[in-house]
Amino acid sequence: QKEVEQDPGPLSVPEGAIVSLNCTYSNSAFQYFMWYRQYSRKGPELLMYTYSSGNKEDGRFTAQVDKSSKYISLFIRDSQPSDSATYLCAMSADMDSSYKLIFGSGTRLLVRP
Amino acid sequence: DSGVTQTPKHLITATGQRVTLRCSPRSGDLSVYWYQQSLDQGLQFLIQYYNGEERAKGNILERFSAQQFPDLHSELNLSSLELGDSALYFCASSRGQRGWGEQFFGPGTRLTVL
Numbered sequence: 706q707k708e709v710e711q712d713p714g715p716l717s718v719p720e721g722a723i724v725s726l727n728c729t730y731s732n733s734a735f736q737y738f739m740w741y742r743q744y745s746r747k748g749p750e751l752l753m754y755t756y757s758s759g760n761k762e763d764g765r766f767t768a769q770v771d772k773s774s775k776y777i778s779l780f781i782r783d784s785q786p787s788d789s790a791t792y793l794c795a796m797s798a799d800m801d802s803s804y805k806l807i808f809g810s811g812t813r814l815l816v817r818p
Numbered sequence: 819d820s821g822v823t824q825t826p827k828h829l830i831t832a833t834g835q836r837v838t839l840r841c842s843p844r845s846g847d848l849s850v851y852w853y854q855q856s857l858d859q860g861l862q863f864l865i866q867y868y869n870g871e872e873r874a875k876g877n878i879l880e881r882f883s884a885q886q887f888p889d890l891h892s893e894l895n896l897s898s899l900e901l902g903d904s905a906l907y908f909c910a911s912s913r914g915q916r917g918w919g920e921q922f923f924g925p926g927t928r929l930t931v932l
Contacts, residue, residue: 707865749861751839751921751923806863806921809860
């Protein structure tokens with residue numbers, strides 16, 4: 706079983722829809738949670754990061770972490786065709802000086818005009 | 819543009835060969851991370867350097883090695899290449915040792931092993 710599970714999609718929505726992207730994880734030591742956006746043939750771009758449980762909002766994006774359920778979400782409001790990309794969740798346990806990120810496999814999102 | 823640069827963009831080579839990938843971190847960043855992204859394995863952490871010293875290791879093969887130089891640029895060396903090494907290789911950088919929320923990725927090097 707992978708440490709981080711993410712539905713690969715693709716997820717196809719009409720422009721203006723609210724998008725919900727999710728990841729589950731098994732390692733209870735994870736404390737830092739991130740969402741990256743990756744356009745085709747480009748490097749991942751950091752969108753949001755949160756520490757421990759709770760919500761964080763930035764413009765049209767909201768990240769939620771529920772550590773009790775080992776479940777994180779990214780919501781995109783008023784989705785735009787330019788949001789079409791692969792969204793990767795990533796997590797870190799920050800233990801033993803190992804700050805490596807563990808990534809989900811990514812969810813491909815298509816926003817139809 | 820993240821400020822992290824990687825060269826070359828594309829690399830095509832044969833099995834058994836050795837290649838070197840280069841990464842320049844963002845100005846002021848001391849940590850460099852290397853990741854491999856393949857279709858079947860996703861994005862996998864390989865190794866981290868901080869200010870010239872190795873800080874963390876992931877599932878990096880023994881055929882692979884890396885180093886960070888005094889000017890903070892880093893090189894990833896891949897030797898005895900196999901078909902399965904074909905992938906995108908990303909470098910990321912962060913200000914300090916703790917890159918958890920602050921890792922900025924370069925555009926990647928696409929390696930094709932024939």
